[in-house]
Amino acid sequence: ITSKKTSKFSSLPLPPGPPTLPIIGNLHQAPKTHPWFQFHTWAKTYGPVLHLNMAGQHVIVLSTNKAAHDLLARQGATFSDRPHFVVAHELALQGMHMLLRPYDQRFKLHQKLESPVLGERAAKAYVKIQDLESKQLLLDLLRGGGRPINPHDEIERMTASVIYTLFYGQRVREADDAILLQAHAVNHEFDQLAQVGKYLVDSFPVLNRLPGFLAPWKAEAAEHWGKQRALHVGNLERGLKGGSWNVARQMKRAVDGMGEVVMSVDELALDIGIMADAALDASTETIMWFVLACVTEGHRGWVDKAQGDLDRVVGRGRLPGFDDRAGLPYVTAAVDELMRWRPAGPAGVPHFTKVESSYEGWRIPANSVVIPNHWAITREEAVFGPDVEALVPERWLGEELPIVGFGYGRRICPGRHVARNGLWIAVARLLWAFDIMPELNELGAPVDVDTKGTDGLVTKPLPFKARFVPRGSWVRDVVSRECDTWGVDHHDVLDQIGREVFN
Numbered sequence: 001i002t003s004k005k006t007s008k009f010s011s012l013p014l015p016p017g018p019p020t021l022p023i024i025g026n027l028h029q030a031p032k033t034h035p036w037f038q039f040h041t042w043a044k045t046y047g048p049v050l051h052l053n054m055a056g057q058h059v060i061v062l063s064t065n066k067a068a069h070d071l072l073a074r075q076g077a078t079f080s081d082r083p084h085f086v087v088a089h090e091l092a093l094q095g096m097h098m099l100l101r102p103y104d105q106r107f108k109l110h111q112k113l114e115s116p117v118l119g120e121r122a123a124k125a126y127v128k129i130q131d132l133e134s135k136q137l138l139l140d141l142l143r144g145g146g147r148p149i150n151p152h153d154e155i156e157r158m159t160a161s162v163i164y165t166l167f168y169g170q171r172v173r174e175a176d177d178a179i180l181l182q183a184h185a186v187n188h189e190f191d192q193l194a195q196v197g198k199y200l201v202d203s204f205p206v207l208n209r210l211p212g213f214l215a216p217w218k219a220e221a222a223e224h225w226g227k228q229r230a231l232h233v234g235n236l237e238r239g240l241k242g243g244s245w246n247v248a249r250q251m252k253r254a255v256d257g258m259g260e261v262v263m264s265v266d267e268l269a270l271d272i273g274i275m276a277d278a279a280l281d282a283s284t285e286t287i288m289w290f291v292l293a294c295v296t297e298g299h300r301g302w303v304d305k306a307q308g309d310l311d312r313v314v315g316r317g318r319l320p321g322f323d324d325r326a327g328l329p330y331v332t333a334a335v336d337e338l339m340r341w342r343p344a345g346p347a348g349v350p351h352f353t354k355v356e357s358s359y360e361g362w363r364i365p366a367n368s369v370v371i372p373n374h375w376a377i378t379r380e381e382a383v384f385g386p387d388v389e390a391l392v393p394e395r396w397l398g399e400e401l402p403i404v405g406f407g408y409g410r411r412i413c414p415g416r417h418v419a420r421n422g423l424w425i426a427v428a429r430l431l432w433a434f435d436i437m438p439e440l441n442e443l444g445a446p447v448d449v450d451t452k453g454t455d456g457l458v459t460k461p462l463p464f465k466a467r468f469v470p471r472g473s474w475v476r477d478v479v480s481r482e483c484d485t486w487g488v489d490h491h492d493v494l495d496q497i498g499r500e501v502f503n
C-alpha cells in the first residue's frame with residue numbers, strides 16, 4: 001500500500017484492523033461468504049472504523065450509524081463513488097448500471113431523472129398499485145389452504161407486479177411470467193460476472209488493453225451486454241407503447257424535455273431496468289424475512305400485539321389500508337424492526353473514495369472501498385437497546401431511532417419511500433389475515449428454520465415453509481369479496497397516478 005508522503009494526513013495512522021501479512025495484507029482472512037458476520041466480529045475488537053488491506057486494496061468497514069453517517073453522508077462529496085468493476089460494469093453494462101455508476105455528472109443527471117419518479121410525492125400516489133397487488137397476494141395465499149408452502153413465488157409476483165406495472169404498465173400474473181423469468185436469467189448471469197476476484201482484470205485494469213484473443217472476458221461481457229440490452233430495451237419499448245401513464249413514458253418525456261441532453265435509448269432503458277432490478281429483490285426478500293420472523297420470532301408476543309391493534313382499529317369486516325397507518329404505530333414499528341433485524345442488504349453497497357481524508361484522527365486513504373456494514377450497524381446496543389438479536393418492535397415506540405438498511409448519503413436508496421409503503425401494506429394485511437405458523441414435522445413439532453440467510457448483495461432466507469392459516473372465517477369472506485383484482489383496469493389507475501403527480 002502506498003501513500004503520498006506529502007499529504008496533510010500522512011502523519012495520521014490508518015484505522016485499526018486485524019494484523020496483516022506482507023504483500024497480501026488481510027487477504028488470507030477475507031471471509032469467503034457472508035462477510036457481514038466477520039466484519040461485525042472484527043468491529044467488536046477493533047472498533048467502529050476498521051481498516052483492511054486486501055492485497056493492496058484499502059477497505060474501510062463502518063460499523064456504527066454515526067461513523068457511516070459522518071463519512072458517507074456528511075462528507076458525501078468525497079464518499080459517494082463506487083468501486084470500479086471492469087468486466088461487470090464497464091464492459092458488460094457499458095458503464096450504465098445505476099448502482100455501480102461513478103459519482104460524476106452523468107450519475108447526477110440520472111439521479112435528477114429518477115428523483116421525481118421515486119420521491120415521496122410519487123410514492124404516495126403509487127400506493128394505489130401497492131394496494132391492488134397486496135390484495136391479490138392475500139387471495140393467492142388463501143388459496144394455499146393453510147398447507148405448508150414456501151411463499152416466495154406469491155410474494156415475488158406481488159413485488160414484481162407493483163414495479164412492472166408502475167414502470168412499464170404491465171402487471172405480472174404469475175411467478176413464472178416471461179418478463180420475470182427473463183429478468184432472473186439475466187440477473188443471475190450478471191451476478192456471476194460481478195463476483196469479486198473472478199476476473200484478474202478487475203484488480204489490474206491495464207489487462208483490458210490486451211487483444212480479444214488474450215482477454216476472453218471481453219467476449220463474455222459482450223454477450224452479456226446483448227442480453228441486458230434485449231431485456232431492458234424490450235421492456236422500455238413495451239412501456240412506451242402502453243396506452244396509459246407509466247414511469248418509462250414519464251422518464252422519456254423528461255429526457256425529451258431536456259433539450260440539449262443526448263441520451264440513447266439503451267441508456268434510458270438501462271436506467272429504468274436497473275431501478276426495477278434494484279427494487280425487486282430487496283423488497284421481495286424483506287417480506288420473506290417477515291414471514292420467517294413470524295415463524296421463528298412470533299412466540300415473543302409481537303404478532304399477537306399487532307393483530308390485537310389491527311382488530312381494534314380495522315375490525316374484521318374490511319382489510320386494513322394505508323389510511324389506517326396513523327392508527328397502527330405498532331405495525332409500523334414492526335416493519336422498522338424487521339428492517340433492523342434482517343437488513344436485506346446486510347453489508348450495504350460499497351462506496352469508494354478517490355481522495356485522501358481523515359476521520360477521528362485516522363487517515364482514510366485515497367482509493368479506499370468503504371463498506372457501511374448494516375449488519376453491525378443494526379446491532380448497535382447504544383442505539384437500539386438490548387436484545388438486538390430478537391425482533392422487538394417496542395424499541396421503536398416513542399423513540400427516534402435511525403431507519404437503517406437503505407444506505408447513506410448521496411447514494412442512499414432512492415426507492416426507499418416506495419419500498420417502505422410496500423412493506424407496510426404487505427405486513428399489515430398479512431398480519432390481519434393470517435396466523436403465519438411453522439411447518440410441522442411428522443411428530444407435530446415445528447420444523448427447524450435456519451435464520452442465517454444466503455450470501456450475496458441481497459440476503460435471502462434459506463428455503464423454508466410456513467402455513468398461512470386464516471385467522472377466521474371473516475378472512476375468507478373479506479378476501480374473496482375484495483381481493484380478486486384481475487378485473488381492475490390498472491391502466492385507469494396508472495392514468496390517475498400520472499395526473500395526480502405529474503400534470
Ligand code: HEM
Binds near residue numbers: 349418
Ligand atoms: C426493502 C427494500 C429495499 C432495500 C432494503 C434497498 C436498499 C438499498 C441500498 C442499501 C442501496 C445502496 C445505498 C448506498 O449505496 O448507500 C440501494 C440503492 C438503490 N436502490 Fe434500493 N432498496 C430497496 C428498495 C428499492 C426500490 C423499491 C427501488 C426502486 C423503486 C430501489 C432503487 C434503488 C436504486 C436505483 C439504487 C442505486 C442508488 C445509487 O447507487 O445511487 N430500491 N438500495
